[in-house]
Amino acid sequence: xxxxxxxxxxxxxxxxxxxxxxxxxxxxxxxxxxxxxxxxxxxxxxxxxxxxxxxxxxxxxxxxxxxxxxxxxxxxxxxxxxxxxxxxxxxxxxxxxxxxxxxxxxxxxxxxxxxxxxxxxxxxxxxxxxxxxxxxxxxxxxxxxxxxxxxxxxxxxxxxxxxxxxxxxxxxxxxxxxxxxxxxxxxxxxxxxxxxx
Amino acid sequence: xxxxxxxxxxxxxxxxxxxxxxxxxxxxxxxxxxxxxxxxxxxxxxxxxxxxxxxxxxxxxxxxxxxxxxxxxxxxxxxxxxxxxxxxxxxxxxxxxxxxxxxxxxxxxxxxxxxxxxxxxxxxxxxxxxxxxxxxxxxxxxxxxxxxxxxxxxxxxxxxxxxxxxxxxxxxxxxxxxxxxxxxxxxxxxxxxxxxxxxxxxxxxxxxxxxxxxxxxxxxxxxxxxxxxxxxxxxxxxxxxxxxxxxxxxxxxxxxxxxxxxxxxxxxxxxxxxxxxxxxxxxxxxxxxxxxxxxxxxxxxxxxxxxxxxxxxxxxxxxxxxxxxxxxxxxxxxxxxxxxxxxxxxxxxxxxxxxxxxxxxxxxxxxxxxxxxxxxxxxxxxxxxxxxxxxx
Numbered sequence: 001x002x003x004x005x006x007x008x009x010x011x012x013x014x015x016x017x018x019x020x021x022x023x024x025x026x027x028x029x030x031x032x033x034x035x036x037x038x039x040x041x042x043x044x045x046x047x048x049x050x051x052x053x054x055x056x057x058x059x060x061x062x063x064x065x066x067x068x069x070x071x072x073x074x075x076x077x078x079x080x081x082x083x084x085x086x087x088x089x090x091x092x093x094x095x096x097x098x099x100x101x102x103x104x105x106x107x108x109x110x111x112x113x114x115x116x117x118x119x120x121x122x123x124x125x126x127x128x129x130x131x132x133x134x135x136x137x138x139x140x141x142x143x144x145x146x147x148x149x150x151x152x153x154x155x156x157x158x159x160x161x162x163x164x165x166x167x168x169x170x171x172x173x174x175x176x177x178x179x180x181x182x183x184x185x186x187x188x189x190x191x192x193x194x195x196x197x
Numbered sequence: 198x199x200x201x202x203x204x205x206x207x208x209x210x211x212x213x214x215x216x217x218x219x220x221x222x223x224x225x226x227x228x229x230x231x232x233x234x235x236x237x238x239x240x241x242x243x244x245x246x247x248x249x250x251x252x253x254x255x256x257x258x259x260x261x262x263x264x265x266x267x268x269x270x271x272x273x274x275x276x277x278x279x280x281x282x283x284x285x286x287x288x289x290x291x292x293x294x295x296x297x298x299x300x301x302x303x304x305x306x307x308x309x310x311x312x313x314x315x316x317x318x319x320x321x322x323x324x325x326x327x328x329x330x331x332x333x334x335x336x337x338x339x340x341x342x343x344x345x346x347x348x349x350x351x352x353x354x355x356x357x358x359x360x361x362x363x364x365x366x367x368x369x370x371x372x373x374x375x376x377x378x379x380x381x382x383x384x385x386x387x388x389x390x391x392x393x394x395x396x397x398x399x400x401x402x403x404x405x406x407x408x409x410x411x412x413x414x415x416x417x418x419x420x421x422x423x424x425x426x427x428x429x430x431x432x433x434x435x436x437x438x439x440x441x442x443x444x445x446x447x448x449x450x451x452x453x454x455x456x457x458x459x460x461x462x463x464x465x466x467x468x469x470x471x472x473x474x475x476x477x478x479x480x481x482x483x484x485x486x487x488x489x490x491x492x493x494x495x496x497x498x499x500x501x502x503x504x505x506x507x508x509x510x511x512x513x514x515x516x517x518x519x520x521x522x523x524x525x526x527x528x529x530x531x532x533x534x535x536x537x538x539x540x541x542x543x544x545x546x547x548x549x550x551x552x553x554x555x556x557x558x559x560x561x562x563x564x565x566x567x568x569x570x571x572x573x574x575x576x577x578x579x580x581x582x583x584x585x586x587x588x589x
Contacts, residue, residue: 002531002571006516013515017256026259 041157044124045109047102049146052089056147061121063094068113068122076106077113089119089168090175100143104130120164126156200491207234207495208320231323235312242502243464244274250510257514277457284453289352292450296350300343301451301458307339308465314390315472318482318495322391329390330382333473334375337428340466341367344437344447347459351450359446362521363437366427369528370434374424374470376536380417380543381408381477390473394481403487407480412559413543416567418478420536422508425470427528430463431509433516436524471505472498531570538566 020026030037051059064081080099088094113122125148132138154161202209211230218226248263248270255262263270288297314329316322326332341364348360385393397407408414427434438446448459475481479501482494519527542562549555 002567002574009515010511013257013511016259017253017511017514020256020259027261029260031261031264 039126041159043126044111045128046104046107046125046130046141047111047113047122047146048125048148049100049143050121050123050150050153051147052150056144056149058086059089059150060096060143060147061089061119062097062100063088063119063121064097064100065118067116067118071112071116073110073112074106074108076103076108077101078103089121090171092175097143100146102141102146103139104141105135105139120168123153123157123160200493204319204493204495206493207318228323235317235323236309239309239312239465239468240461242468242499243461244278246464246506247277247460248273249506250513253507253510254514257511281454281457286453286455287450289450291352293350293352296346297450298455300347300350301448301455301462303346304340304343304462305458305465307336307343308462308469310336310339311466311469312472315469316391316394316476316481317472317498318493321482321495325389325391328388330378330388330393330473333390333469334371337466337470338367338371340428340462343462347451348447351447353450355443355445356447356449358443359437359439359449362439362443363430363447365521366430366434366436366524366528369525370424370427370532373420373528373532373536374428376533376540377417377421377424378473378477379536379540380413383540383543383547384408384411384414390476390481394476394483397480398483400487405480405483405485405487407478407483407485409478409480411546412556412563413539413546414478416535416539416542416563418474420532420539421474421478422505423527424532425467425474426509426512427524429467429470431467432513433518434524435518436521439518467509468502468506471502471509474505475501526574530574534570535567539563 016026050061051057052061053059064079066079066081069075069077069079078099078101079097082096082098085093086096088096109124111124114124150161150165154165211227214230215223215226251273252262252270263273266272266276288294311333313323314326314333344363344367345360348356348358348363351357381393382388385396387393387396397405399406404410409418430437436446438448443449448456451459475498482498484490484492484494484497542559545562546555546559549558
């Protein structure tokens, strides 16, 4: 009969209306700045550069291979390669970026830079409260601002970081083994040159 | 002070203030003193309604609703007002500048004019026209003109679509709106809103003589409210706005304060039609029981008005938007026959002797066609489980 469904619908909304005053667990929203939803481990927004150890410049894993810069769909990464070398995460002498900038107003958080990085140097951050009133100075993030420690990475993405740590430990053990086999270190730079082209 | 003095306090203070006005200026002074309170009270009610509506809809959807500006978000309308006043007022380059400017003003003007014949309390009406109801429907149809002016002058396909929908909808629903209120004119024998309320403001024992408490009055009230919802373009009849399909319909090209004026006009229209529903069926300013007459009449009017507004919000939070053909089908296939039958029933009621027999006959005369109509309308529709070829 016409009207029965209408009355049922009205009863349902009335139940919701009154119920929201009686039981708190009906209210599904979080009152944001005061209370926060627990963060999902796989959440991401902008990339950051991982470094090992205490000094961000010395421990930076990035070897300035420029793959992320080339792969970035909106072209928000800008890298300048060094002329000298410093040891990378596995102790091999490698180039390092003298400039590494990400324009976060352009970045679309696609994670492609992370997927293509062969050195586990760039990862996705979870800090989303980045609003600023300085649109020219504060949205182009330099190397220093992007550098974050491996401890921080372990804290925000524990599962992923454990896998990366295991991979790196294996690579370090291999490099140490190779060093024992007395291969002189300067024989390596050919790989860095290939990536540059 | 006696209850009568409190009830008549606004009428008495108006008379007292008029005593200080020169005799030659008395008519205009009287008009100003009657009009200004309406111009103040109803926009204030609009401000309160916006926040109550948002909070009510929030609760219906298990949210809190606005709760940031002031305690429990009660200053939200002030923040909204400041926002809409300080926003840039953009007029499209290709728009018809004059008509584009006049449309929101005409809408608000038409909405305000309707209040001229609404008795909001005992002896509290701006003008007691002897064709008050006719005046109300006449100015009510000015809204259609304003809406079409807005849609046409904006020079946008969305606004024109919205205006087309609005005009089609409002003209269609004006027919059942007027026909539903004809039963009251038949019963009271008057077009004056004041006389209609005075007829209902009498009691048998403790029970009032509201037209709602008759079979034709109840059916008329329901039909009137459905038509009033469609007339004021509110959900589920908000096709002219249709935020999800034609963005905002006829006021898509309006911003800033003109947009706020459209909102004001819509809500004022809603209050006016609710006020008319109260006047026609719910006894106007009359108390629901004879022992409650000591409460001032204007308080009863606003209590009833707030109840009807709550019903509007409840309906908005419950029903999804109708499709255009469903909207027209409801108007012409269901509302129109039902209102015509309701007029016939009111006639039967008038000529039958008082007693239980006319109750039974009139109830049957309304319920039976209603059931037949709802069955008949359903049979022609093939209701089936929808199958999807590509999305499952």
